[in-house]
Structures are given as C-alpha cells and as structure tokens.
Amino acid sequence: MINIIWAMMAIIGIVYAMFNGTMEQVNEALFKGANDAVTLVISLTSVLVFWVGIMRVAEHAGILRGFAKVSRPVVRRLFPELPADHPAMGYILANFSANLFGLGNAATPMGIKAMEEMKKISQSDRASNSMITFLVINTSSITLVPTTVIAIRMEYQSVAPTEIVASTILATLITTVAAITVDRLLRKRRDSLL
Amino acid sequence: MVEWLTIISIWLVPITIMMILLIAIIKKVPAYEVFVEGGKEGLKMSISLLPFLLGMLVAIAILRSSGALDAFITFLQPVLSKVGFPAEIAPLAILRPISGTAALSVTSEIIKIYGPDSFLGRLASTMQGSTDTTLYILTVYFGAVGIKKMGDALKVGLIADFIGIMVSVMIVTWLFL
Numbered sequence: 001m002i003n004i005i006w007a008m009m010a011i012i013g014i015v016y017a018m019f020n021g022t023m024e025q026v027n028e029a030l031f032k033g034a035n036d037a038v039t040l041v042i043s044l045t046s047v048l049v050f051w052v053g054i055m056r057v058a059e060h061a062g063i064l065r066g067f068a069k070v071s072r073p074v075v076r077r078l079f080p081e082l083p084a085d086h087p088a089m090g091y092i093l094a095n096f097s098a099n100l101f102g103l104g105n106a107a108t109p110m111g112i113k114a115m116e117e118m119k120k121i122s123q124s125d126r127a128s129n130s131m132i133t134f135l136v137i138n139t140s141s142i143t144l145v146p147t148t149v150i151a152i153r154m155e156y157q158s159v160a161p162t163e164i165v166a167s168t169i170l171a172t173l174i175t176t177v178a179a180i181t182v183d184r185l186l187r188k189r190r191d192s193l194l
Numbered sequence: 195m196v197e198w199l200t201i202i203s204i205w206l207v208p209i210t211i212m213m214i215l216l217i218a219i220i221k222k223v224p225a226y227e228v229f230v231e232g233g234k235e236g237l238k239m240s241i242s243l244l245p246f247l248l249g250m251l252v253a254i255a256i257l258r259s260s261g262a263l264d265a266f267i268t269f270l271q272p273v274l275s276k277v278g279f280p281a282e283i284a285p286l287a288i289l290r291p292i293s294g295t296a297a298l299s300v301t302s303e304i305i306k307i308y309g310p311d312s313f314l315g316r317l318a319s320t321m322q323g324s325t326d327t328t329l330y331i332l333t334v335y336f337g338a339v340g341i342k343k344m345g346d347a348l349k350v351g352l353i354a355d356f357i358g359i360m361v362s363v364m365i366v367t368w369l370f371l
Contacts, residue, residue, distance in 0.1 A: 002344055006253055013256035016265065025259040033255030037248035041240055044334075048236035054214060056232025057225050061218040101206055112239055112338040119339050126343040127336065132350060135335055139291075139328040139351045140358060145200060146323030152302050153319060158310030164319040167369050171324035171362045178361075179354035186346045 044108070051109035055094070064090035078137075078180070079130045081121070088117035092134060099138065102147045111138060129187050136183050140175040143168070239338045246337030250329065254293050263289075279363065282314055286321055291355040294327035317366045325358035 017026045058064050068075075068089035075082070075089045082088055091114035098107035115131060122128040127135075146168050153161040218225040257263050267285045275281040286304065290297045304318040328351035336344055 001348065005348075006249065009253040009257045013253075013258075013260040013262050016262035017256075017260035020261045020265075022260050025261075026256055029255035029259030030252060033252040034248055036255075037244065037251040040251070041244045041247060044243065045237065045240040048240045049233040050236070052236030052239065053229040053231075053233035054211060056235070057218050057223060057228050058214045060223045060228050061214065061221045063214060063217055101202060103207060106207065108334065109236065109239075111335055115335050115339045115341075119341065125341055127341050127345040127347050131335075131341065132345055132347045135331060135347050136350045136354055138335070139326050139331050140354045141324060141326035143323065146319070147200075148298065149301070149319045149323045152298075152305055153310040153315075156305050156310045156315075158315075160311065163311075164316055164323065167316065167320045167362075167365050168323035170369075171320055171358060171365050174361045174365075175324060175354060175358035178357045179350065182353050182357075183346075183350050186350060190346065 047105050048109050048112070051106055052113065055091070055110065055113060059087060059090075064094075066090075067093050078133060081128065081130050082118070083121070086117065086121070088114055088121065088130075091117055095134075095138070096142060099142050100144050102143050102145050107138075129190070132187075133180070133183050136179045137176060140172065140179045142172055142176055242340070243334060243338050246333050250333045254296075254329075258293070258296065263292075280314065280317065282308070283317055283321070283363075286318055287359045290321065290325055290359070291328040291352060294330055297322060297327070313366070313370060316370050317362060320366050321359060321362040324362055325355050328352060328355055 014026060017023045055064070064087050065085060068085050068087060071089055071093035072084065075092055076084070079089070079092070091110050095107050095110040095114055098110055111134075114134060118128060118130050118134070122131075145165060149164065149168070150161050153164070215225055218228075267288050270288065271281045271284045274284050274287075279287075282304065286297060286300045289300055301318045301322040305315045308314040310316075310319070328348070332344060332347055332351060335341075336347070
C-alpha cells in the first residue's frame with residue numbers, strides 16, 4: 001500500500017502542476033525536499049548516536065532489564081506477544097516516558113531500539129502486532145506538556161499560554177485509548193484471517 | 195502543576211544520564227567502550243533512515259508545492275463545515291498526519307490571525323499538541339529497522355488521527371465555550 005501512496009503523491013502533484021502552472025515551484029521543491037531530508041537526518045544523527053550509545057550502557061548495566069520488570073504488569077497487557085523481561089519492554093517504557101515528558105529527541109532513538117528488539121522477536125520484514133500497537137500509541141502522541149505549542153502561544157501574547165494543557169491531555173488520553181481499541185479490533189480480525 | 199512538569203522535563207535527561215553512568219561504574223561496565231559501540235549502531239540507523247525520509251519528504255514537497263494539497267483542502271472545507279467542523283481549522287486537520295513542519299506553521303498562522311485565546315487559537319493548540327505526524331513516525335520507525343510490509347499500521351494511525359481531531363473539537367468546545 002505504501003508503494004502506491006508514495007508514488008501517487010508525486011504523480012498527483014506533478015499532474016496537478018501541469019494544469020495549475022506550478023511546475024517551476026515543483027522543480028524547486030524537489031531539491032528543497034531532498035535537502036530538508038538530509039538536514040533532518042543530520043540532526044537526527046547526533047541524537048541517535050548519543051542515545052543509542054547511552055542506552056547500550058544502560059543495557060549492559062542491567063538497567064533496561066530492571067525497567068522491563070517494573071513495567072511488565074502494564075506493558076504485558078498492551079503487548080501480550082512479547083516474552084517476559086525482554087529488553088524490548090524496557091525500550092518501550094523508555095520511549096513512553098520520554099514522550100510523556102516531551103523529550104521527543106530522546107524518544108525517537110528509544111522507539112527505534114524498541115522496534116529493533118521487536119523485529120528480533122518476529123524475525124520478518126512484516127510489521128508484527130506489537131509493532132503496530134507501539135506505533136499507534138506513538139502517533140496518538142502521549143504528552144503531558146506540549147512545549148512547542150506553549151512557546152507559540154507565548155509568542156503571540158496569550159494571557160494564559162498553558163491553559164490548553166488540560167484540553168491537550170484530555171484529547172490525547174481519549175485518542176490513545178480509542179486508537180488502542182481500534183488496533184485491538186483490527187488485530188482480532190487479522191489473526192482470525194491467518 | 196505545569197511549572198513542576200517543566201522542571202521535571204529539564205532535570206530528567208541529565209539525571210537519567212548520571213544514574214545510568216553511575217550504575218555502570220558500580221557494575222564495572224566499560225562505559226566508554228560500550229557507549230562508542232552503541233553510538234556506531236546509532237550512526238548506522240541514521241544512515242539507513244536517509245533514503246526513507248528523503249523519498250517521503252520529496253513526495254510531500256511535490257504535493258504541496260504544486261498546489262494540489264491546497265486544492266484538496268479547499269475542496270473539503272465546505273463539506274467539513276456542513277458537518278459542523280470549523281472550516282478555518284480544516285487545513286491543520288488535514289496536514290497534521292502528513293507533515294509536522296507544515297502543521298506547525300499552520301498552527302502558528304491560526305494563532306497569529308485569530309489570537310491564542312480565541313476558540314480557534316485554543317482548538318489549533320490542542321489539535322497540534324494531541325496528535326503526532328503519523329507518516330513521519332511510520333517512515334522513521336519502520337525505515338530504521340527495515341520493515342517493508344507495514345500491515346494495518348498506516349490505517350490504524352490515520353484512524354487514530356481522525357479520532358484525535360474530532361475529539362479535540364469536542365473537548366475545546368466543551369471546555370471553553
């Protein structure tokens with residue numbers, strides 16, 4: 001599906017540009033988009049090297065295993081397929097806590113490590129149930145303090161920049177629960193097809 | 195409450211690093227060597243990420259710069275406002291799952307035009323904060339570990355975004371109107 005979506009995004013854009021007279025902008029955007037990706041990866045590289053390094057130390061020191069043990073009662077329910085005390089659980093918990101406190105920088109490397117550990121379990125290039133659940137929780141954005149939004153609100157002289165924290169937490173909570181439910185329903189259907 | 199959470203966010207990273215290194219020394223882990231070894235792995239991850247991100251960002255750039263995305267949004271706006279969805283917020287709702295930077299600039303724009311303490315300003319703030327860029331997350335996480343078949347991930351992610359957008363409208367209406 002992703003192959004078709006990806007190709008269609010480019011094709012629709014180019015065909016639309018033919019009639020809309022925006023071919024010049026498309027030409028510019030092509031290389032700007034490519035440039036943006038390189039810039040983004042460079043900024044991700046520093047974060048990835050640092051956090052994967054630190055987390056490797058944590059793994060060797062046995063901290064991750066401890067983390068996995070602590071989080072087991074909750075994480076096991078969300079990810080029933082993961083073996084007990086598997087390092088994947090430690091990384092999942094680390095990713096969730098980093099997200100919760102708005103540390104997007106640290107959350108991404110831990111999330112990637114969690115995915116890698118889950119891939120070691122599934123041994124396939126197909127997304128496993130646990131991976132999908134993990135990503136769905138990530139895309140519904142579990143955060144306590146939306147720092148970027150608060151910064152923008154301050155910039156435009158809001159009288160109460162933080163008043164949206166409550167509505168954001170509430171919206172996030174409902175969305176996350178709904179997303180997990182949808183994932184569960186689809187998982188059941190998926191498993192019954194196999 | 196919020197001040198406390200901000201302080202926790204600032205302290206959390208340095209304290210975590212200190213604790214990890216302290217425990218590593220106590221357990222006689224060769225911390226520096228292990229760190230470098232992990233760092234190399236991080237480097238490999240970011241290199242394998244580049245083609246995935248580049249492909250996705252270029253496709254999104256084409257779609258946006260051609261005007262096709264704007265045309266799609268203009269087309270959807272009357273439909274959305276018929277079901278009671280504020281038309282001004284439609285661009286943000288559509289862009290949020292596709293492009294993080296585009297969504298952020300739309301949020302700033304809405305806050306700038308209508309004011310941060312208006313209904314639309316609060317709604318944009320909540321929507322921006324309560325969902326994430328699904329396409330980016332899928333690209334990065336699946337790309338870095340080489341998952342080719344995404345299964346239901348995209349579908350569930352987009353359904354979650356849709357729920358998030360609707361829930362934001364309901365909650366902001368209920369809390370602030």
